[in-house]
Amino acid sequence: MKPVLMVALHFPPVGGGGVYRTLGFARHLEGHGFLPVILTGSGGGAWVKDEALVRGVEHLETLRVGALLPAQALAGRVRRPFWQMAAGWLATRALVPDTYLRWRKPAVRAGLERLRRGDVRALYSTSPPDTDHMVALDLKRATGLPWVADFRDPWIGLGYFRPLTPWHRAAHLERLRAVLSNADRVLTATDGTRAFLEAALPSAAPRITVIPNGYEEEEWREVTPARFDRFTVVHAGRISAGRTLAPFLDGLQRFLAADPSRAARTQVLLYGPHDSPQAGLVERRGLGEVVRFVGQRPHREVLEAEAGAHALLLLKHLSGRFRELVPGKLYEYLASGRPVLAVVPEGPAAELVRTMGCGWVAAPGEPGRVAEALERAWKGEAPPRHSPADRSIFSRRRLTSRLAGVLEEIT
Secondary structure, three states, X not given: OEEEEEEOOXXXXXXXXXXXXXXXXXXXXXXXXXXXXXXXEXXXXXXXXXXXXXXXXXXXXXXXXXXXXXXXXXXXXXXXXXXXXXHHHHHHHHOOOOOOHHHHHHHHHXXXXXXXXXXXXXXXXXXXXXXXXXXXXXXXHXXXXXXXXXXXXXXXXXXOXXXXXXXXXXXXXXXXXXXXXXXXEEEEOOHHHHHHHHHHOHHHHHHEEEOOOOEOHHHHHOOOOOOOOOEEEEEEOOEOOOOOOHHHHHHHHHHHHOOHHHHHHEEEEEEOOEEHHHHHHHHHOOOXXXXXXXXXXXXXXXXHXXXXXXXXXXXXXXXXXXXXXXXXXXXXXXXXOOOEEEEOOOOHHHHHHHHHOOEEEEOOOOHHHHXXXXXXXXXXXXXOOXXXXXXXXXXXXXXHHHHHXXXXXXX
């Protein structure tokens, strides 16, 4: 068994969408001859925790270093007031590479101490946060160990945010190129992220491999679908000004107006954090009795709600900078087998819904299309079904075999 040091600030019992890819790899790598050693944060002050997520990885050696940073606490309350939103906006754009940069030094010290034992055969890091890659870069330079850098998203300060100043842009680009130059292999979750990285450093292109996000097959075998006594639409994940409810709410209003009695027989359940203005959108439309912000719940409970829903809502950022992003929750939605209502701009996420035949796509600004999809879901007119064989290509177990192949090549 070859030990691999996995650098991941966010790891269970810390929850949230950013942990599931790394968690899945950690769960299944042992089946391919690699033993994960986890270098992560302490989890103190985390805004999402789910103790059940550690099942299957509780036996792994885990090095917990330092407390979560104040900037992180600002970024993640279940309902963020305006002042927290403003502080978070400034912090995420002013700090390079991100708001977790202070974790770098203590994490490197702990990593080097563990590596002195001499048994670790490779390094793996995952982002965001991009600070994870900076930690791995320091460890790579100090030890020469082979390193896989996994980008779940593009480098945040360049890919999704506009740098505040030319200095910020240069600083981000310098760090990104250092990661791409020194990593023995680079993974991305989407073709869009691969293209972004190739543009940043064309010479890295031959070392970049796409391994998409996926779902935990074993988790779904144990899920009992929730039973709802009303027509139920479920959304899992964060809702904010960028990933706003507004286009969906416009369509929902049309759907309810077609038959006012539907309001008493319809509910929209929103699992996860939200910015306070999003609750205002619901109230101003008079939808407070229909749309409910459930908040953070254990992942198992969310899966049960998804499995029992009449439709699953997918939202994306409206900015063109996020066009290539495929939300991780979409793969989870695919595993549920329930119809997906994707209120998203054109791009890879919309195409995946169409390709898998698992739902309906309505562009933001098309409330009639949203209402039509809700009408079909209300009547039980499900979209063309994708088969389990189709979606099985996204199982974490199968995807981990591809990561193991990469690790075999460099160790």
